[in-house]
Amino acid sequence: MVDKQELFQRVELLQDQIGHFYQEIGALKLLLNELLEENQNLMVENANLRDRVGFGEEEKTTPGEAKKYLRDLYEDGFHICNINYGSLRKGDCLFCLESLQRT
Amino acid sequence: MRLVIKKNELLHALQDVQRAVPTRTTKMILYGILLHADYEKLEISAYDQEIGIKTNISSLPDQEDNPLQIEEPGSIVLNAKYVIEIVRKLPQPLVRIDVQDFTAIIHSGNATYTLNGMDPREYPSLPEIHEEVGFTLQADTLKMLIEHTVFAVSNSEVRPTLTGILLKYQEGTISFSATDSHRLAMQTIEVDVPTGYEAIEAIIPGKSLTELAKIIPDDDTLVNIHITQNQLLVSFANTYFYSRLIEGNYPDISRIFPSSFRSNLQIDGKNLLDCIERAALLARDNENQVIRIQLKPSFIEVSSHSPEIGKITETVEPESFSGEAMLIACNAKFLIDALRALGSATIKIDFTGQGSAFVLYELNNDQHVHLILPVRIGNI
Ligand SMILES: [Zn+2]
Numbered sequence: 001m002v003d004k005q006e007l008f009q010r011v012e013l014l015q016d017q018i019g020h021f022y023q024e025i026g027a028l029k030l031l032l033n034e035l036l037e038e039n040q041n042l043m044v045e046n047a048n049l050r051d052r053v054g055f056g057e058e059e060k061t062t063p064g065e066a067k068k069y070l071r072d073l074y075e076d077g078f079h080i081c082n083i084n085y086g087s088l089r090k091g092d093c094l095f096c097l098e099s100l101q102r103t
Numbered sequence: 104m105r106l107v108i109k110k111n112e113l114l115h116a117l118q119d120v121q122r123a124v125p126t127r128t129t130k131m132i133l134y135g136i137l138l139h140a141d142y143e144k145l146e147i148s149a150y151d152q153e154i155g156i157k158t159n160i161s162s163l164p165d166q167e168d169n170p171l172q173i174e175e176p177g178s179i180v181l182n183a184k185y186v187i188e189i190v191r192k193l194p195q196p197l198v199r200i201d202v203q204d205f206t207a208i209i210h211s212g213n214a215t216y217t218l219n220g221m222d223p224r225e226y227p228s229l230p231e232i233h234e235e236v237g238f239t240l241q242a243d244t245l246k247m248l249i250e251h252t253v254f255a256v257s258n259s260e261v262r263p264t265l266t267g268i269l270l271k272y273q274e275g276t277i278s279f280s281a282t283d284s285h286r287l288a289m290q291t292i293e294v295d296v297p298t299g300y301e302a303i304e305a306i307i308p309g310k311s312l313t314e315l316a317k318i319i320p321d322d323d324t325l326v327n328i329h330i331t332q333n334q335l336l337v338s339f340a341n342t343y344f345y346s347r348l349i350e351g352n353y354p355d356i357s358r359i360f361p362s363s364f365r366s367n368l369q370i371d372g373k374n375l376l377d378c379i380e381r382a383a384l385l386a387r388d389n390e391n392q393v394i395r396i397q398l399k400p401s402f403i404e405v406s407s408h409s410p411e412i413g414k415i416t417e418t419v420e421p422e423s424f425s426g427e428a429m430l431i432a433c434n435a436k437f438l439i440d441a442l443r444a445l446g447s448a449t450i451k452i453d454f455t456g457q458g459s460a461f462v463l464y465e466l467n468n469d470q471h472v473h474l475i476l477p478v479r480i481g482n483i
Contacts, residue, residue: 015129030351033262083284083354084262091391092476093284094359094460102358 037082044070071100104140104177104202108160109170110211113198114190116147116158117183119342122314123149123156124183135180137226138200140173148229149183154311155229155345156318177202180221189216230345232336236299237329238272242319242339244292245326248279249316251290251444251471256309257283267306267349269356270330274302280356281309286437287356287474288444305330306353311346318342360474361460364453366398366426369466370419373447375403376439378419382407383435385415392435393478398454399428407435422449429454431461432478441473 047066070080074096079087081095089096117136125133128151139146148157162171179202186207190198193211201208202220209216240248249268257265269280278291319326319339326339330348337344379394386392386407397404403421408414431454441463442450449466457480463473 018129081284081354083265087261091285092458092479094282094287094474094476095284095354097459097476098359 033085036085040080040082040085067100074100104138104179104200105173105175106140106145107172107174107197107199108145110190110193110196110198112160112170113147114187116160117187117190119158119318120147120149120156121183121187122318123151123154125151132180132221132225133227134182134184135221135226136183136186137178137180137223139178139223141176142173145171145173150227150229150345152227153308153347154314156342157229157345158342160341178223179205179207180223180226181207181218182220185218189218229343230334230336232329232331232334232345234327234329234336234338237327237336238277238294238300239325239327240277240294241322242324242326243321245328245337246316246319246321248277248290248292249312252279252281252288253309253312253316254440254444255281255283255286255288255473259283263349264306264351264353266310267308267353268312269353270303270305270307272300272303280353282354282356282474285434285476286441287359287472288441289356289472289474291470300330303330304353305335306349306351307335307346308349311335315344315346318344359460361453361455361462364426364455364462366424366429366454368398368403368424368452368454369422369449370403370452371422371447372442372445372450372465374419375450376442378405378417379435379438379442381417382415383439385409385412386435388412391478393432394435394438395480396431396433397428398424398431400424426454429457430480431457432480433461433475434478437475441475444473445471 044066047063074080077088079085079089079093079096081093081099083095084093120136124136128134133151135149137146137148139148142162144159144161146157146159148155150156160171162173163169164172189209193209194214195212197211199210201210205220205222207218207220209218252268256268260266265283271278271280272294275294276291277294278289280287280289282288315337319337324339326337329336333348333350335346335348382394382405383392386394386409388409388411394405394407397406402418404416404418406414406416445463445465450463451466452461452463454461457477460474460476463475465471
């Protein structure tokens, strides 16, 4: 005979653990977003730095090219704003358009 | 717990707190409402760990019209759906509730219900919030702040911050802002009382504020608002409303307001709303509910078409128009939401061009602003 009380407690424990997993996934998602944003900023900065040092003549990226890259990415249907960088967009985005104007 | 209570007081309290009972959950206990009586009052509360609502009914033995007589303190958790339906249908204006262990016996007139309850010790406790700092608004002002903005929050969980309203307090003003990245709504008010806060920014879930707007009264009742690191508490009359806050940084919205305009329009808000609503009838089927607005100095032509159904064209006269003629396409629902919030006074719309946001506000009142990004004409 299974101890009902124990079974119940085990199910409750499992329930708590699932709740925990959820929180963990949520936190990881936020972290991922931050990393994507940071990656984006580093990419632009890198392109600008390369340009300034004249580093690697053949694969030189100018600010103009960085801007074009962002614009192309946006036109291909991705967010380039730091709210949703890299995620698929539906329709135009106020924040993307603002960053395109600024770069 | 043993008590006698007026049916209407009980029903009203149960219906208010029911808004914090989840429609779906894995924890059985959360389907319940917690009733807790001491000698002075009955506390009725529900908490789905996102939203919490508590309302107190006081026992006033000295008053002739005492709503509540408590014979024995105690507590129980009762299934929200059943207890509300039962209380609503009770035959007499007075209800007796006797609780023994986890069973409630509810008497009214000749009707007797025996309702199996749950263990109150398992019910989650509401957050603890120190109430020393906070600010006070009139209920109808708070409701206005919510109703002028909440429709613009994002429904997508991809970016959680945008599913909330940004509450910002600084230098004597409070603003509520919401955006789904296609449109933005913002309402600012001036507050002249010290709040105890230097400045605050809190992101409150849109869902919580929608529920709050349903239970706060439509009058000048004073409402106290307290904000902590991760919780909001709004209290008024005998009711306490709790909501978690959304973590993260809200995007800088000051940057997305256009600074220069190419055309400017003044028009009767009600006329324009009626016209857009008619045009929207045929826009319901296309994905973005797109309508076109042709701006000309002498008139504005609103049109929409649906390949299968037909087309509609209507012109309205503006009170004034200046700047370039222009063709704008935009989501009809966004425009309707903004115009409904703005009401029937004369409104002002500033256009920047086909590809950038236009701004709507009440004439001579820039505290209530809506911003909408047009749909690119090539895309329709
Ligand atoms: Zn974007």
